[in-house]
Amino acid sequence: MTATALAPARPRLGALTAESTFIARSMRHSLRDVEALLMSVMLPVMLMLMFTWIFGNAIDPSGGYVDYVVPGIILLCAGFGASSTAVSVSRDMTTGIIDRFRTMPLRSGAVLTGHVVASLVRNLFATAVVIAVGLLVGFRPSAGPLEWLGAFGVVALYILAITYLFAAIGLAASTPEAAVGYGFILLFLPYVSSAFVPVETMPEWLQPIAEYQPITPVIEAIRALLMDQPVGDNVLWAVVWCVAIVAVSVVWGAWLFRRKAGRR
Amino acid sequence: MTLAIDARGLRKRFGRTEVLAGLDLAVPSGTVFALLGPNGAGKTTTINILTTLIRPDAGSARVAGYDVVEQGDDVKRRISLTGQAAAVDEVLTATENVVMMGRLSGLSRREAHSRAAALLERFELTDAAGRRVGTYSGGMRRRLDLALSLVVPVSVLFLDEPTTGLDTRSRKELWSVIRSLADDGTTVFLTTQYLEEADRLADRIAVLDRGRVAAEGTAGELKARIGGDVVELRDADGLLLVELPTDGTVHGLRAAIDELDRLPVASAPGGVVSIRRPSLDDVFLAITDRAAAPAPELIESK
Ligand SMILES: Nc1ncnc2c1ncn2[C@@H]1O[C@H](COP(=O)(O)OP(=O)(O)O)[C@@H](O)[C@H]1O
Numbered sequence: 001m002t003a004t005a006l007a008p009a010r011p012r013l014g015a016l017t018a019e020s021t022f023i024a025r026s027m028r029h030s031l032r033d034v035e036a037l038l039m040s041v042m043l044p045v046m047l048m049l050m051f052t053w054i055f056g057n058a059i060d061p062s063g064g065y066v067d068y069v070v071p072g073i074i075l076l077c078a079g080f081g082a083s084s085t086a087v088s089v090s091r092d093m094t095t096g097i098i099d100r101f102r103t104m105p106l107r108s109g110a111v112l113t114g115h116v117v118a119s120l121v122r123n124l125f126a127t128a129v130v131i132a133v134g135l136l137v138g139f140r141p142s143a144g145p146l147e148w149l150g151a152f153g154v155v156a157l158y159i160l161a162i163t164y165l166f167a168a169i170g171l172a173a174s175t176p177e178a179a180v181g182y183g184f185i186l187l188f189l190p191y192v193s194s195a196f197v198p199v200e201t202m203p204e205w206l207q208p209i210a211e212y213q214p215i216t217p218v219i220e221a222i223r224a225l226l227m228d229q230p231v232g233d234n235v236l237w238a239v240v241w242c243v244a245i246v247a248v249s250v251v252w253g254a255w256l257f258r259r260k261a262g263r264r
Numbered sequence: 265m266t267l268a269i270d271a272r273g274l275r276k277r278f279g280r281t282e283v284l285a286g287l288d289l290a291v292p293s294g295t296v297f298a299l300l301g302p303n304g305a306g307k308t309t310t311i312n313i314l315t316t317l318i319r320p321d322a323g324s325a326r327v328a329g330y331d332v333v334e335q336g337d338d339v340k341r342r343i344s345l346t347g348q349a350a351a352v353d354e355v356l357t358a359t360e361n362v363v364m365m366g367r368l369s370g371l372s373r374r375e376a377h378s379r380a381a382a383l384l385e386r387f388e389l390t391d392a393a394g395r396r397v398g399t400y401s402g403g404m405r406r407r408l409d410l411a412l413s414l415v416v417p418v419s420v421l422f423l424d425e426p427t428t429g430l431d432t433r434s435r436k437e438l439w440s441v442i443r444s445l446a447d448d449g450t451t452v453f454l455t456t457q458y459l460e461e462a463d464r465l466a467d468r469i470a471v472l473d474r475g476r477v478a479a480e481g482t483a484g485e486l487k488a489r490i491g492g493d494v495v496e497l498r499d500a501d502g503l504l505l506v507e508l509p510t511d512g513t514v515h516g517l518r519a520a521i522d523e524l525d526r527l528p529v530a531s532a533p534g535g536v537v538s539i540r541r542p543s544l545d546d547v548f549l550a551i552t553d554r555a556a557a558p559a560p561e562l563i564e565s566k
């Protein structure tokens with residue numbers, strides 16, 4: 001039997017047409033979620049002020065705490081900002097719009113790329129706010145251009161890693177509400193790291209957890225780069241952790257994405 | 265005659281439930297075909313297989329001439345799906361939704377915009393085109409959902425319960441749109457729980473029961489299967505009490521009346537007896553009940 005196509009078949013797309021269309025879509029989503037947008041500015045400001053003015057003096061009366069805490073707040077904000085990716089992805093899965101995309105001749109995973117890129121942009125913006133507020137309240141980084149570039153790279157890689165993880169959580173969750181719930185646990189990880197207090201000050205049983213969890217090398221790497229201190233092997237471990245998280249999330253996500261086809 | 269859909273022996277099970285148990289379908293190009301079945305019958309599963317979303321456990325299907333498993337991309341380039349839930353982007357406006365689908369279907373930015381204007385006009389959404397879809401009513405969403413499937417012409421359009429959850433007015437609006445699509449020569453494969461919908465829209469109807477096609481044909485052919493007229497008894501308020509199918513002969517009619525006499529409800533004051541042509545409802549019950557319990561004579565109203 002011959003093809004019965006009365007209508008011409010859909011044309012093949014340009015190399016990155018699907019990706020750029022989905023990125024534009026997710027950026028629109030981000031810009032139109034006014035609450036989340038406001039939160040992404042307010043949260044860095046409030047955390048910065050709270051940690052430097054309220055906790056800062058108690059922890060280090062000399063006023064040096066701001067220099068210590070900036071990387072932690074960057075990560076905390078990135079976590080909050082990236083967590084909305086889980087909700088967006090889960091919403092796409094449950095409304096059935098992803099199934100519509102899947103029945104089109106596209107690399108349908110491109111819709112996830114859209115969410116990830118939007119998250120990267122949102123969270124780099126939030127990072128800029130943290131640093132700006134930090135500078136206002138006395139943050140005095142001593143990094144040179146190369147160190148700034150390195151710190152930027154580590155932050156961007158961390159945002160990517162946690163965004164991919166949240167995207168996979170969004171795929172795994174049965175509803176957007178459930179996605180919020182699962183994501184919540186991840187947001188506590190920075191507190192059990194060297195983000196806010198040195199690991200040595202923690203109870204002994206907690207120290208190994210804090211020492212060997214992924215956030216700590218990321219924090220230490222950013223802090224060392226910004227404050228022009230020896231980085232040791234922290235950058236290496238930060239990169240290894242982030243790449244591993246991306247890899248696991250992508251494999252897990254791809255599996256979930258395939259398995260959940262047609263489940264509307 | 266070329267077949268737009270040619271499915272043979274489709275089987276699918278989820279865990280212990282066998283949803284499709286050897287489904288055969290043959291849909292000629294350019295026709296409207298309705299797959300009729302109650303909730304949970306396997307209609308969406310069938311659509312999912314035909315639109316490449318899931319693989320059948322056994323059997324094969326060709327859509328627009330291509331195998332859904334082996335040549336999925338070729339199939340995807342010739343179909344559109346409007347699923348059971350309105351798959352629209354609620355954060356975007358209607359125009360942005362159509363333009364996005366246009367871009368994803370290979371139109372240039374300019375083409376996508378002019379296509380959006382034309383489609384939204386056709387679906388009477390022009391006034392709301394710049395509003396976020398989140399603010400739309402159910403009927404408007406469904407119309408947009410259908411518009412999104414039509415940004416580029418396709419050979420086969422799949423509609424999964426296109427009017428479920430709509431009020432009568434929106435349903436009728438959608439029916440006329442679907443009819444006009446069919447008149448343009450698009451093959452339409454739709455699923456429905458509504459017999460009236462199948463009757464109004466479809467050239468051919470297949471009744472899905474226990475994972476197989478229990479009966480297939482035009483609405484007229486299916487109605488002919490049940491034979492003659494139906495005798496019905498209604499109470500004083502017009503509420504249906506009993507329906508009895510007959511074989512259309514005088515003898516059959518008398519037998520039905522005798523049967524009525526034996527029923528206690530028949531002696532209720534103000535009861536009205538009438539005779540009518542069989543509806544697709546009768547056909548459906550007859551076909552599916554026959555499978556469940558052989559030859560029921562009496563169809564009591566629910
Ligand atoms: N992905 C799935 N996993 C498990 N069960 C499923 C899945 N999809 C459908 N089913 C089951 O298969 C049956 C048929 O479902 P479906 O095809 O959606 O019916 P319909 O569309 O006719 O209402 C239902 O009992 C449903 O619960």
Ligand SMILES: [Mg+2]
Nearest residue numbers: 307308309348
């Ligand atoms: Mg269904």
